[in-house]
Amino acid sequence: MDTMRIVERQAQQSETRILLLVLDGLGDIPGDDGATPLSAARRPNLDRLAAEGCCGRFDPVGPGITPGSGPGHLGLFGSDPSEIEIGRGVLSAVGVDFPLQRGDVAARFNFCTLGASGAIADRRAGRPSTEENRRLVARLREIPPPKGCELFVETESEHRGVLVVRGVGLGARLADTDPQATGVAPLPVRALEVGSERTAGIVAGFVAAAHRVLAAEPRVNGLLLRGFDSLPTIPSLAERFRLRPVCIATYPMYRGLARLVGMEMPAAPPALVDYPAALAAQHTGHDLFFVHVKYTDKAGEDGDFTRKRAVVEEVDALLPALLAPGFDVVVVTADHSTPVGHKAHSWHPVPGLVWAPGRVFRDATREFSEQACLGGGLGRMPLRFLLAEALAAAGKLAKYGA
Amino acid sequence: MDTMRIVERQAQQSETRILLLVLDGLGDIPGDDGATPLSAARRPNLDRLAAEGCCGRFDPVGPGITPGSGPGHLGLFGSDPSEIEIGRGVLSAVGVDFPLQRGDVAARFNFCTLGASGAIADRRAGRPSTEENRRLVARLREIPPPKGCELFVETESEHRGVLVVRGVGLGARLADTDPQATGVAPLPVRALEVGSERTAGIVAGFVAAAHRVLAAEPRVNGLLLRGFDSLPTIPSLAERFRLRPVCIATYPMYRGLARLVGMEMPAAPPALVDYPAALAAQHTGHDLFFVHVKYTDKAGEDGDFTRKRAVVEEVDALLPALLAPGFDVVVVTADHSTPVGHKAHSWHPVPGLVWAPGRVFRDATREFSEQACLGGGLGRMPLRFLLAEALAAAGKLAKYGA
Numbered sequence: 127m128d129t130m131r132i133v134e135r136q137a138q139q140s141e142t143r144i145l146l147l148v149l150d151g152l153g154d155i156p157g158d159d160g161a162t163p164l165s166a167a168r169r170p171n172l173d174r175l176a177a178e179g180c181c182g183r184f185d186p187v188g189p190g191i192t193p194g195s196g197p198g199h200l201g202l203f204g205s206d207p208s209e210i211e212i213g214r215g216v217l218s219a220v221g222v223d224f225p226l227q228r229g230d231v232a233a234r235f236n237f238c239t240l241g242a243s244g245a246i247a248d249r250r251a252g253r254p255s256t257e258e259n260r261r262l263v264a265r266l267r268e269i270p271p272p273k274g275c276e277l278f279v280e281t282e283s284e285h286r287g288v289l290v291v292r293g294v295g296l297g298a299r300l301a302d303t304d305p306q307a308t309g310v311a312p313l314p315v316r317a318l319e320v321g322s323e324r325t326a327g328i329v330a331g332f333v334a335a336a337h338r339v340l341a342a343e344p345r346v347n348g349l350l351l352r353g354f355d356s357l358p359t360i361p362s363l364a365e366r367f368r369l370r371p372v373c374i375a376t377y378p379m380y381r382g383l384a385r386l387v388g389m390e391m392p393a394a395p396p397a398l399v400d401y402p403a404a405l406a407a408q409h410t411g412h413d414l415f416f417v418h419v420k421y422t423d424k425a426g427e428d429g430d431f432t433r434k435r436a437v438v439e440e441v442d443a444l445l446p447a448l449l450a451p452g453f454d455v456v457v458v459t460a461d462h463s464t465p466v467g468h469k470a471h472s473w474h475p476v477p478g479l480v481w482a483p484g485r486v487f488r489d490a491t492r493e494f495s496e497q498a499c500l501g502g503g504l505g506r507m508p509l510r511f512l513l514a515e516a517l518a519a520a521g522k523l524a525k526y527g528a
Numbered sequence: 529m530d531t532m533r534i535v536e537r538q539a540q541q542s543e544t545r546i547l548l549l550v551l552d553g554l555g556d557i558p559g560d561d562g563a564t565p566l567s568a569a570r571r572p573n574l575d576r577l578a579a580e581g582c583c584g585r586f587d588p589v590g591p592g593i594t595p596g597s598g599p600g601h602l603g604l605f606g607s608d609p610s611e612i613e614i615g616r617g618v619l620s621a622v623g624v625d626f627p628l629q630r631g632d633v634a635a636r637f638n639f640c641t642l643g644a645s646g647a648i649a650d651r652r653a654g655r656p657s658t659e660e661n662r663r664l665v666a667r668l669r670e671i672p673p674p675k676g677c678e679l680f681v682e683t684e685s686e687h688r689g690v691l692v693v694r695g696v697g698l699g700a701r702l703a704d705t706d707p708q709a710t711g712v713a714p715l716p717v718r719a720l721e722v723g724s725e726r727t728a729g730i731v732a733g734f735v736a737a738a739h740r741v742l743a744a745e746p747r748v749n750g751l752l753l754r755g756f757d758s759l760p761t762i763p764s765l766a767e768r769f770r771l772r773p774v775c776i777a778t779y780p781m782y783r784g785l786a787r788l789v790g791m792e793m794p795a796a797p798p799a800l801v802d803y804p805a806a807l808a809a810q811h812t813g814h815d816l817f818f819v820h821v822k823y824t825d826k827a828g829e830d831g832d833f834t835r836k837r838a839v840v841e842e843v844d845a846l847l848p849a850l851l852a853p854g855f856d857v858v859v860v861t862a863d864h865s866t867p868v869g870h871k872a873h874s875w876h877p878v879p880g881l882v883w884a885p886g887r888v889f890r891d892a893t894r895e896f897s898e899q900a901c902l903g904g905g906l907g908r909m910p911l912r913f914l915l916a917e918a919l920a921a922a923g924k925l926a927k928y929g930a
Contacts, residue, residue, distance in 0.1 A: 155888070155889045155890065156889070156890050160890070183907070187531055187534060187928055188531025188532075188534060188535070188913070188916065189531070189909060189913035189916045189917050189920075190535055190913065190915075190916030190917050190918075190919055190920035190925055191531055191534050191535060191538065191916070191920070191925065191928050192538075192920065192925065192926075192927045192928060193927070193928055193929060194927055194928060194929035194930045195929075195930070196929045196930055197928055197929040206529065207928075207929065208529040208530075208531050208533065208534050209529055211929070212929065212930075214930050217929075217930045218930075467886055470927075471927055472920075473917075473920040473925070474889055496889070497891075497892065500891060500892075500903070500905055501903065505907060505908075506906075506907035506908075506909070
């Protein structure tokens with residue numbers, strides 16, 4: 127049995143507070159000079175936490191597997207990402223902070239260019255601007271929904287958008303209409319099971335109406351849909367671990383992922399410098415504080431060593447202010463690695479530390495870096511167990527068995 | 529879920545090449561002087577790979593479990609050996625390089641000595657020579673098969689051989705006829721389920737005929753069968769990971785195990801010195817190159833420290849030639865440990881390295897030895913995940929989830 131089931135059973139409320147500080151994409155691999163942005167950064171505050179705490183390395187999904195943001199965060203939140211699938215439509219809806227409800231059916235769409243024959247000439251319609259996307263989405267929002275259901279159309283960016291159908295008894299088992307090729311017509315909207323046939327009818331009606339609305343557009347005159355899905359049934363952190371979690375994050379995607387596990391969601395702080403105040407404002411009434419910093423990942427995706435290092439230094443400088451309200455347990459880690467040399471998410475385990483004086487094994491690690499974490503007392507393990515370590519350190523897990 | 533399932537789902541073909549160099553039984557435990565054959569060997573080329581790559585230790589099955597060659601190789605090939613059973617009959621057939629087909633029923637047999645009363649006097653018939661075995665097997669091959677099926681009799685060595693029954697609708701659930709005791713008669717051939725009754729009849733007929741054929745032999749006049757089994761349904765590496773694997777090995781057992789997972793099988797190189805040419809000849813059209821060296825294990829089984837060290841040095845000296853065709857990822861490891869102090873397979877994790885510049889975490893390990901691997905960046909994990917690490921390093925795994 128996955129021992130997180132035991133963690134769920136033994137979870138108990140307590141007055142202790144856990145700060146879960148996530149530097150998105152933090153993990154890196156050393157370059158020829160042996161340095162990573164983290165190891166090269168000036169980070170006295172992170173080093174203090176590492177020296178007083180216990181370090182390790184964590185696989186978001188499993189060895190060799192490069193996680194998207196969804197699986198990475200499921201791991202952070204104590205789930206086995208190989209057991210929970212979040213469809214692209216749901217992730218897109220979550221990513222634009224759309225308040226998806228249980229039973230809603232969401233799909234990602236591309237604006238595309240259709241030729242005179244109806245065949246796809248460009249699957250991305252020449253990548254319209256996001257502003258152009260908003261103008262077109264506004265027009266699609268005027269399409270009246272069929273009786274008894276609601277339609278939502280949302281801009282993602284450029285050629286990308288989200289369609290959400292809301293109603294009673296919908297099904298999400300619909301085939302993609304995007305043939306992932308040009309020179310052929312979009313595929314018909316098609317249900318993959320009986321329970322999704324009514325939804326297929328609703329979506330087909332919308333697509334036909336959208337094509338009429340867009341008919342006069344010079345370039346953006348079609349829609350391709352894929353990744354139909356409904357909210358997965360992810361039990362909340364309150365249900366699983368009796369936590370009262372709150373999210374401090376600016377990016378819609380991560381706010382959405384946190385919402386999927388039932389986190390409270392105060393307004394996004396405008397910038398990193400506003401995080402300490404936003405965090406302090408939630409101090410009462412919560413016991414898990416998920417703080418998400420996106421900028422490490424962006425620098426990693428851009429292959430920008432200097433900027434990634436600078437973000438680490440910026441977070442390190444903010445740490446005293448972040449910690450000022452007082453936490454019993456502090457976890458610092460990432461949802462996945464984004465090595466600057468790869469310019470993309472990677473499969474490498476993420477570094478992590480747990481600080482909880484007198485509660486964790488104080489290992490010999492004296493600094494917070496990928497290299498130092500290699501010898502850390504937490505070893506290498508699946509990321510979901512890091513939450514178990516934090517809960518235990520916070521006194522939130524009762525003894526198992528007599 | 530075992531995350532190797534995710535690895536299977538995310539597997540994608542690419543032009544990169546992975547060399548999987550297996551030194552059978554390589555792992556050892558340090559003696560009183562702290563040395564192992566590997567750590568004591570002169571191995572500049574292995575050390576270079578370790579220094580540039582990432583090291584770790586791998587449990588073929590799990591902590592404490594001593595694997596046979598079958599489970600050890602299943603781990604190397606990315607399977608969970610605790611999920612797949614290979615019966616002794618199948619392993620024996622595979623071990624003599626018999627081209628076992630799906631549905632064939634195979635059993636290991638012993639030649640034995642039966643007394644006048646029909647009781648077993650010697651379960652191994654005084655250990656006849658392998659040459660004598662071949663002579664007797666030739667006589668058994670003259671026994672005509674019943675209508676609609678084929679019988680194959682193969683020499684293994686000394687008193688050991690393999691019987692294979694081929695036909696439509698056979699069943700392999702047959703009890704051993706070997707009572708594992710002397711002074712009692714062989715057990716009757718008996719089906720353990722209805723679907724194996726016809727097979728039991730065929731085998732019983734063969735055994736009776738064999739006993740008639742051998743009746744005049746002075747010592748070798750009986751057969752004891754055990755380990756009836758059919759080929760397990762092991763999906764090929766092509767099906768699981770979209771690989772195009774090829775095997776360079778001399779010993780039938782390892783060629784057979786590689787065949788079980790669908791590897792291509794060129795002629796065995798006559799000696800170790802011929803491996804580089806044999807490997808180079810397969811460079812086109814393959815992307816996983818399983819190279820198996822048996823001699824480390826043999827030296828371990830003989831408790832011969834000096835010879836085991838010498839084999840490591842021989843392989844190390846061959847490495848530049850082996851690597852000459854060019855590989856993107858190089859893995860060096862073992863299927864199990866065979867410590868010279870044990871003179872047998874053992875449960876100790878095997879050392880391993882993954883070399884893939886810019887793709888793996890370059891840890892602080894500067895040499896390839898059991899001791900150095902202890903601090904390696906891959907940590908300690910089940911052996912099957914080593915293939916996942918290699919596939920990821922080779923760019924053969926797509927991102928999981930959005």
